[in-house]
Amino acid sequence: MSLTFSIDSLHSDAFDPFAAYLADHVADNGRDGMPLFQPLARAESRFDGERARTFRDALDVPMSEPGWRRAWVARHLADGRIIGHIDLRARAEAHTTHRCILGMGVDRARRGTGVGAALLAHARDWATSQTALDWIDLQVLSSNDPAIRLYQRSGFIDTGHLVDLFRIEGRSMGFRSMALRLVRDGH
Numbered sequence: 001m002s003l004t005f006s007i008d009s010l011h012s013d014a015f016d017p018f019a020a021y022l023a024d025h026v027a028d029n030g031r032d033g034m035p036l037f038q039p040l041a042r043a044e045s046r047f048d049g050e051r052a053r054t055f056r057d058a059l060d061v062p063m064s065e066p067g068w069r070r071a072w073v074a075r076h077l078a079d080g081r082i083i084g085h086i087d088l089r090a091r092a093e094a095h096t097t098h099r100c101i102l103g104m105g106v107d108r109a110r111r112g113t114g115v116g117a118a119l120l121a122h123a124r125d126w127a128t129s130q131t132a133l134d135w136i137d138l139q140v141l142s143s144n145d146p147a148i149r150l151y152q153r154s155g156f157i158d159t160g161h162l163v164d165l166f167r168i169e170g171r172s173m174g175f176r177s178m179a180l181r182l183v184r185d186g187h
């Protein structure tokens with residue numbers, strides 16, 4: 001089957017269409033009774049202002065410095081529309097430069113077609129090419145079964161589970177931590 005999308009690096013000077021895509025994606029969080037995929041209340045489920053600026057500015061932070069982030073977008077080949085994204089960012093704690101944190105999402109109309117798996121493989125390959133990195137970490141709401149299945153299929157293992165971490169608008173939710181060890185030739 002031929003691919004209907006490409007995966008490209010996201011650059012800070014082409015950020016506005018991405019910000020519009022992500023704002024639309026994040027607005028789904030808990031909408032009309034849909035499950036939450038981020039630990040945010042409905043009114044907080046936005047991607048704009050300071051949150052968007054922080055994301056964009058981190059794309060230009062060198063990998064050797066704290067606060068870096070790199071992101072990739074999946075684009076529909078026919079019209080260039082963004083249909084998914086993935087990003088890796090530095091951990092906030094000191095002495096953790098060998099690890100990074102993953103975030104991702106796929107447009108609601110394109111889920112279940114392999115976009116998520118392709119984005120994950122792309123980010124994993126990039127991280128593997130960065131010799132400073134040995135691990136990709138992530139956290140996922142315990143109720144987010146589609147995401148957990150994708151991460152497990154892609155080789156992530158469970159590293160912890162905090163039940164009842166969040167109570168958001170009357171709902172109790174746990175947070176699962178998962179990690180992928182990057183494998184390079186020879187070790």
Ligand SMILES: CC(C)(COP(=O)(O)OP(=O)(O)OC[C@H]1O[C@@H](n2cnc3c(N)ncnc32)[C@H](O)[C@@H]1OP(=O)(O)O)[C@@H](O)C(=O)NCCC(=O)NCCS
Pocket residue numbers: 037104105106107110111112113114115116117118139140141144146147149150
């Ligand atoms: C989690 C998420 C990123 C997965 O992305 P996706 O593109 O749907 O992932 P994939 O298509 O690779 O895999 C999803 C399912 O489709 C199936 N699939 C993949 N390619 C397929 C194909 N060509 N034909 C049929 N099914 C396919 C997979 O087997 C998988 O099935 P399963 O969930 O029953 O195990 C997406 O659901 C999403 O954006 N959710 C909301 C945001 C979110 O949860 N982000 C993560 C926060 S931690």
